[in-house]
Amino acid sequence: METELRIGVFVCHCGINIAGVLDIEDLCEYAGTLPNVVTVQPNLFTCAETGTSGIKNAVKEHDLNRVVVAACTPRTHEPIFRASCQEAGINPYFFEMVNIREHCSWVHRHDREAAQGKARDLIRMAVARAMFLEPIETFKSKVEPRALVIGAGIAGMSSALALAGEGFDVTLLEKKAEMGGLLRDLHKVAPSEVGAGELVEQKVAAIKQEGRIQCFTSATLEEVSGYVGNYSATFSSNGNTHTHKVGAIIVATGGAPLKPMGLYNYDGKRVITQSELETKLKSGKLDAKSIVMIQCVGARIPERNYCSRICCMVAIKNSLHIKEIAKDAKVFVLYRDIQAYGVENEALFLKAKEAGVRFIRYNLESPPVVGDGNVEIYHPAMGKEVPLPAELVVLSTPIVAHDDAESVSRILKVPVNEYRFFLEAHAKLSPLDFATNGIYLCGNAHYPATVREAISQALGAASRASIILSHDAIERVGTVARVDQELCSSCFACVKVCPYQVPHMDEGGKAMIEPMQCQGCGICVAECPAEAIQFGYVSDAQIMAACEALCA
Amino acid sequence: MNNFEPLIAVFSCHYCSYAAADLAGSSRIQYPPNIRVIKIPCTGRVSVNHILKALECGADGVYVAGCLEGTCHFISGNFKAKQRVQYAKNLLSEINMEPERVQMYFMSAAEGAKFANVAKEMTETIRELGPSPLGQNKSE
Ligand SMILES: Cc1cc2nc3c(=O)[nH]c(=O)nc-3n(C[C@H](O)[C@H](O)[C@H](O)COP(=O)(O)OP(=O)(O)OC[C@H]3O[C@@H](n4cnc5c(N)ncnc54)[C@H](O)[C@@H]3O)c2cc1C
Ligand code: SF4
């Protein structure tokens, strides 16, 4: 048996913000004439304690079962009033808010008559919509207290250790036969002068000692299903296949320096990359007395229009190391712009100049030419081409994404950008999160980073993941879509349209939406030709009612 | 006809265009009072039926305002909305109604001025087209 609708409307003055333009008394009087409205109350400030307790009292006194507030924007204030409804004992989703401030009094100040008419219309539409509101419940799903970390470079290892330190189990996957990532082959880490190999060995030793971390090397991620708190990851490692249940996932797959095939006569012997130079420095096998480094090789060009951020620092660092070994060595760095951001890199840059490293700028239009034993460069100060002696040429190439980044992106259903670096949910608001709940990213997998940045991000990602893992269960508001299987005609429209690949066909051949995975966008709801998908949060009935109330 | 005031329904998504409308408000950017916003979580929630319903119920024009292309909070909702708006436009053409009465716009949450400009542009467009032939809007 349907209970009788009893709607209360609360109209806010917001001081003079609304009342300075709109006639609140008239709006209240008008709202009182609308169907099912049993009480209308003006408030000076509805969001103040007097306002919210006014709502709670009115709910009890008038036995209200729907509440409409005409005030400011629901984007900031809806949670406050939903809470008042809940405290008053009615479902928080039996609440509708209409914006007569940002959308009316503030933007139509010079046409009060029209603004008044519009406010009446908006209130009428909100009341009409309120009649079709549905109660929405929260539900719970249990959390697996284990994390999956993909990639055991400095970022992945740091995340894994941080999570283990907080008491969570970790499954750590490494594609290669050994942990360590890029740092394994590098010389020293600027700006601290720590040996890169030592840093890696320290972390690897800590991981091996940490009973909570299970590391799988030569591993390939094969399949991931499930949702936040409850993922199931299948991977192979050294010929065996494993499936682990995990509550959260961290992507720390890093990247690799571009191999400059076909650029500047690269041959891996006389013309090498910075990584190859570091291998030489590490083993003490550098004997060249004239070295030319070329920056931005394959970077900041139309096909790869980004700055790799770290290669300037790396060139500066390595030129200093060369100068330390042989004070009289000639070192030239040919650059387009120097990216030596931050206090420490800037200091390193100055130090290199003081040590006699020569920095010469070149343009993309007149790049250096690598010849036999020298490099020709247009010298802007001299106004002509000059040959620089070069027993060794070192190319600074950018970090690029791994070839398998797209496969990881597909398996996890998280996006990559045009250069196949993983893309966070929001650059400023959630820099370490993916849009999919429970999956995080850090280090070079996101964008070229220094070791310090990679570690900070790794610790941040671990902390984001531990917010999920530390709960026994997660609560989720049921603002989600649900299939009425009796109506479903198995057309696959929802399966195809959902941006999160949530709907799937169950054994009976009918569509199913896992509420924990549904993001509540409603795209499938509008797409289903059978109108089989229910979406109580924003139902068709509500939208249609608002349309019907467009005109009085 | 001279004092025809168009009535325009706007389907506005929570994450971008509704936020842009809020920003237009807090920046006190003035625009014509002819639009009525219906808030939805994502423009992908809007079906062709909703657009037609608004026209049938008296709107002289309808537009769907979503996030900038490529930045939809729900990845592809605005892309879907664009297709559905195009579908609705084709339907209008078939029944000899001006397809310009239905539009799709894209804006970011930071584009309060754009929200106001779009409201103005659409109001002018519809003012020129005149009242909807479905004739529910009694404000003439
Ligand atoms: C020549 C050079 C010099 C540098 N010098 C410095 C310096 O002096 N100071 C400084 O701060 N930074 C320096 N850097 C940058 C530094 O190397 C990075 O900041 C750091 O390596 C980033 O760590 P990461 O864990 O994100 O990535 P990586 O080190 O790339 O580690 C990623 C790991 O994930 C693994 N992996 C990849 N894909 C998968 C997959 N699908 N499944 C499983 N595992 C996978 C990889 O095998 C790798 O082990 C230098 C970089 C270069 C190239
Ligand atoms: S860090 Fe320097 S060398 Fe690397 S891409 Fe940026 S500007 Fe070029």
Ligand code: SF4
């Ligand atoms: S779109 Fe509707 S009818 Fe088609 S499969 Fe999905 S729920 Fe069933």
Ligand code: SF4
């Ligand atoms: S509401 Fe959105 S996220 Fe949920 S199943 Fe439908 S399309 Fe997918």
